Amino acid sequence: MAVTEAAWPSARSGEYLRRIERLRRRATAERRWSTFSMWIGVGIVVLVPAISALGPLLGFGHPNAPNFSAILVPPSLAHPFGTDALGRDVLSRVLAATPLDYEVGGITTLVAGVIGVMLGGIAGYFGGALDAVIMRIVDVLIAFPFMIFVMAFVAVFGPGLTGIYVGLTAFGWAFFARVTRAEMLVVRERQYIAAARTAGLSSSRILRVHALPNVLRPNFVVAMATMVWNILTLAALSYLGLGVQPPTPEWGSIVAGGQTIMFSAWWVSTLPGLIIVLVGVGFSLIGDSVADRFGYDFRITV
Amino acid sequence: MGVYLIRRIGQSVLALIGITLVAFLLIQLVPGNPARVILGPRASVSAVAALRRAMGLDRSLLAQYWSFLTNAFRLNFGYSAVQQSPVASLLWPRLGSTLLLTAYATFVSVLLAVPLALASALKRNRPADHAVRLMTMVTFAMPSFWLGLVLILLLAVKFTVFPTSGYGVGVFGHLDSLTLPALALGLGIAPLILRTLRGSIVDTLGSEFVEAARARGLGELRVLGRYVLRNSLVASVTVVAINVGYILSIVVVIENVFALPGLGSLLVTSVQDRDFPVVQGVALLLGAIVVIINLVTDLGYSLLDPRIRLSGRN
16 A cells, blocks of 8 residues: 555656556546545535526515415425425425525635634744733634534524624634634745845735735635534534524525424425535535645535 | 643633623613513513512622622522522433433434445445445534424334324333434534544544454454544544534424423523523523533543643643
8 A cells, every 4th residue: 555665666667657646647537636626615605696697587475475276295396305384395495595594604604714824823923921822822722612512602692693704703713713824924034024024014014015925825725614513513503503594595594494294294394405405515515626626624514 | 641631621711601601791781671661561660660679670780690600519500580489400300301412313323324434435436435425414514403393204203113293101211202302413423523533434434453463364344343434433533522512502402393391491491481590501501511511522532642741731
């Protein structure tokens, strides 16, 4: 299994060249595959909200309008995901929920990312006591059960989106901070930073203009993972009745709405989950192919 | 060992104090008067004032925190005005169910992850490896509550193998009713373990002692079992310990899906009722469990592997 130096044939033999050629071909194949899977991910992540924007044009009916002549219709061509107990088309409800889930996931990821990159960057660049304090907080946060953390904020602000926004942001920055700090420890030793220091630039300018832009790339992978987590957490909280309140469609609350009638109408609570999985896989594909391309060891999945 | 022990325990105590600080400050964040929020808009002014005094909210912040901290260390988590009961007596009866489910789920996830990781690592970059990786990507994106419902439909309704919900009677009744929740959790946690385990097996397969074992002519099964798996199991114990907070997060959700009488279902009703002392109590208890599990794993690990405590000294 282990490819040791001794196992390689002499550099002049044909076998050597053939081996090199095989390795090169595999690297090309891997790169192509990674680009391909990234575009699949981008396709999923863009297509789902694009289709949802078409909304009523798809002809499945209004997401919130009850239709008592079509109650609990099983999946069919007219209603691919069936209809719920009020005769509403489940697929159009799922699609209508897309902007909300993207919005909550996106805003919490972005704000957490900005806070995390700043604090992690400061911790890594300056080191010392500030670094120790910030990283201790990060360690405790990352170890703490995030669902309980976010729920505590929902208790504070009452069921609804405020607590979820605050909770997800207050938790999510820790991952960005950890990755940024590790990257900053490498970047701050680079010659261009030393050059900037010699030129007499202020610390804040070096940090903003020269150091931080160079630690952003790995944070993109963290952002993709955080996006998946935050959407899943929002769905879970809405499922538990702590997030988005009915009749506003949200992926988790649609599943919850179908649970009481699950044994007679299986489609209401099961099929919407497929969209959550699809979107999650989309973001993971993007994050992982970027991680592969730049050789980061913190991929989202295996 | 002594220095490492003191440092590591000191870290845990700091983490515990940090958790009490966050739990304490939460109630200070509540917009308006927490006593009014708990009792609702129709409660009389004097009742609200009385609860506010009983919760100690009229005292200085520092005095409040001090009594919160000392009470928490004496396992006194205050009084729930909503449930008319001390918080501690709400927590203890539910702790067992939550811990049992967590342990069962961890066991299931290791059971799922080990053979898959082995297959994936042995057939690296082959179809089996790609299949396993694709599967983990899909299960990672699956909402736990949804997976629970799908499993209920498949294994409890279609093929009536397990009960749909509830906690059962007696130890075997508990285990029987916990199997589906544990499976739902295990499928969610397995990708996490699998990722580290696969990497660790790949590293071990390339290590010199495995090469030496092969060179001595040991059978492939023996090499895998005695040399590769044993090393990798230690790695998976560490992964479980690091991710115990994540595991407890999904446990909280899954308990509600299967109507289990654990801390998670207590937490959700308390969040709905805005019963702050109970929310604080659950957060403190589960947070403390995470810290303690991490401490025990680290100390146990450093006993087995001296390199850990030596690197801790620098």
